[in-house]
Amino acid sequence: MITTLTRIPVANYSNLKARAGYSLKINQTEIALFKVTNGKVYALENHSPHPKGGVLSEGLVSGEYVYCPVYDWKISLVDGRVQGPDEGQVRTFKVEREEDIVFIVL
Incomplete structure (x- = not known):
């Protein structure tokens, strides 16, 4: 089976502020950038991934981690893994940049 990947433009790189989260929706999927x-x-x-949730785009960013704003879980931006002693994982999406356009690849 051949899968076709789709590049979806989601932001202008120059408009993104470092250490800030941005919320967007692609189809029914809520994504934090x-x-x-x-x-x-x-x-x-x-x-x-906490059972009671939390909106990650509202979390504090430190290095390549985001902290859940509700439960303070430390989550890797690289692979989506929750750092110990907590456990869990969130889905990550491939990001590409072409000049000033940021794409998410689905």
């Missing part, structure tokens, strides 16, 4: 201080951009599911 983050630009970190080294200039990389990451995208992950916009919900904490």
Whole structure:
């Protein structure tokens, strides 16, 4: 089976502020977009894996991690894994940049 990937433009790179989260929706999927201080951009599911949730785009960003604003879980922007002693994972999305346009690849 051949799968076709789709690049969806979601933001202008120059408009993204470092250490801030941005919320967007593609189809029915809520996504949090983050630009970190080294200039990389990451995208992950916009919900904490905690059973009671939390909106990750509202979380504090430190390095390549975001802290859930409700439960303070530390979540990797790189692979979506919750750092110990807590456990869990959020879905990550591939991000590409072409000049000033940021794309999410689905």
